Amino acid sequence: MPPRQSITLTEAELRLMKLLWSRGESSVAELTQSLADDTPLAYTSVLTTIRVLEKKSYVTHRQEGxxxxxxxxxxxxxxxxxxxxxxxxxFFGNSRERLLLALLGDNDITPAELTRIQAVIAQAPEDAKPADDSVAGDHTQPEEV
Amino acid sequence: MPPRQSITLTEAELRLMKLLWSRGESSVAELTQSLADDTPLAYTSVLTTIRVLEKKSYVTHRQEGxxxxxxxxxxxxxxxxxxxxxxxxxFFGNSRERLLLALLGDNDITPAELTRIQAVIAQAPEDAKPADDSVAGDHTQPEEV
DNA sequence: ACGGAGCTACTAATGGATTAGTTAGCAGGC
DNA sequence: GCCTGCTAACTAATCCATTAGTAGCTCCGT
Structure with missing residues (x-):
C-alpha cells in the first residue's frame, strides 16, 4: 500500500500558497512570474501543482475570460x-504542553527569545481567558494531563 | 526535479521509531511481532523501512550472531x-512566539489546558532562565522579533 | 555432514510529489 | 478568415514512500 495523498502541504505546494497569501488572487502566469527570481518554475509545473492544491481544497479558482x-x-x-x-x-499525543516544553527546552533558544515568549504567554490569555474552569469538557481531541 | 528524501520522519518510519523508543533495542522479528496487533506488516517491509531509517541516521544496528x-x-x-x-x-519564519500564538489561539483549546500551559510557562524557565538579556547573539537560526 | 529455520540483501510493484513537455482550444490582430 | 499567442488539459519522466516477495547465507540440530 503506497502512501496516501498527504493531508498537509508539501514543499512545492507551500511555496505556492505563500505566494497566494502574500499576493492575493493571482493567475498562473502571475505566480510563475513571482517565482522567477529565486527558483524559476515552468508555467505548466505551477499549473500542475495548483491543480493539486485545488483538489485538496486549499485554493479555489474563478474564471475571467x-x-x-x-x-x-x-x-x-x-x-x-x-x-x-x-x-x-x-509527536506529542495531542498535548500542547508537551510541545511547549519542547519549544522551551530547545538548546538553540536564546534567553532573549525566552523572555519574549514569557511576555507572549503573560498577555495572550486576554482573548481566550477562562471565566471558570468548569467548562473543560467540550473538546474534540483527546488531551493528556 | 523530483522530491528529495524527506528529512523528517514519514508515517511508517515514525511507527517503527515509536516502537524502538518504547521497547529499546529490538530485532526486526520483535518489531514485526509488536506491530502484529494493530496493522500487521510483513517482516521484509519492516526490514526495508528500518534500513531507510539507518540511512537517515535515526537508528543504528548491532550484529549478534x-x-x-x-x-x-x-x-x-x-x-x-x-x-x-x-x-x-x-510556517512561522523560525519564530517560536508565532508558533506559540497559534498554539494558544486555536479554537479547540480548552480553558483548562490553557491554564495548564500557563503553569508550564511559569515554571519552565528555571533551567534556562536568562541571567541577563545581553547574551542574545549566539543563535544559529535567524529569528524574528 | 546435510537439511531446515531464520535472517539479511536484492528486487519489484504501486502510487504520490515534482517538474516539464505536448496538445488543443480560443481570443485578438492583420 | 487565418495565424499568433496565451491558457488549460493531458501525458510523461523521475524519484521517494510503502509494502512485499524471492534469493542466498548461516547456524543449529540430527
Whole structure:
C-alpha cells in the first residue's frame, strides 16, 4: 500500500500558497512570474501543482475570460494551525504542553527569545481567558494531563 | 526535479521509531511481532523501512550472531524537536512566539489546558532562565522579533 | 555432514510529489 | 478568415514512500 495523498502541504505546494497569501488572487502566469527570481518554475509545473492544491481544497479558482484566477481558500494562520495539530498528534499525543516544553527546552533558544515568549504567554490569555474552569469538557481531541 | 528524501520522519518510519523508543533495542522479528496487533506488516517491509531509517541516521544496528539488533540513535524528544523546528521554519519564519500564538489561539483549546500551559510557562524557565538579556547573539537560526 | 529455520540483501510493484513537455482550444490582430 | 499567442488539459519522466516477495547465507540440530 503506497502512501496516501498527504493531508498537509508539501514543499512545492507551500511555496505556492505563500505566494497566494502574500499576493492575493493571482493567475498562473502571475505566480510563475513571482517565482522567477529565486527558483524559476515552468508555467505548466505551477499549473500542475495548483491543480493539486485545488483538489485538496486549499485554493479555489474563478474564471475571467480565458484565464483562471486562483485564491487561497484557507488563511495562512489556519494552515499553520493545521500543521501544528499534525505534529501535535504525531509527536506529542495531542498535548500542547508537551510541545511547549519542547519549544522551551530547545538548546538553540536564546534567553532573549525566552523572555519574549514569557511576555507572549503573560498577555495572550486576554482573548481566550477562562471565566471558570468548569467548562473543560467540550473538546474534540483527546488531551493528556 | 523530483522530491528529495524527506528529512523528517514519514508515517511508517515514525511507527517503527515509536516502537524502538518504547521497547529499546529490538530485532526486526520483535518489531514485526509488536506491530502484529494493530496493522500487521510483513517482516521484509519492516526490514526495508528500518534500513531507510539507518540511512537517515535515526537508528543504528548491532550484529549478534545472524540477527541485527536495532537501536534508536536519536531520543524521542530530539526527534520531536527536529519536527518542531521543521514546522517552525516552514510556517512561522523560525519564530517560536508565532508558533506559540497559534498554539494558544486555536479554537479547540480548552480553558483548562490553557491554564495548564500557563503553569508550564511559569515554571519552565528555571533551567534556562536568562541571567541577563545581553547574551542574545549566539543563535544559529535567524529569528524574528 | 546435510537439511531446515531464520535472517539479511536484492528486487519489484504501486502510487504520490515534482517538474516539464505536448496538445488543443480560443481570443485578438492583420 | 487565418495565424499568433496565451491558457488549460493531458501525458510523461523521475524519484521517494510503502509494502512485499524471492534469493542466498548461516547456524543449529540430527
Amino acid at each position: 480565458r484565464a483562471f484566477f486562483y485564491t487561497a481558500s484557507i488563511a495562512e494562520h489556519e494552515a499553520s494551525r493545521l500543521e501544528v495539530r499534525h505534529v501535535l498528534g504525531r | 545472524r540477527a541485527f539488533f536495532y537501536t534508536a540513535s536519536i531520543a524521542e524528544h530530539e526527534a520531536s524537536r527536529l519536527e518542531v523546528r521543521h514546522v517552525l521554519g516552514r
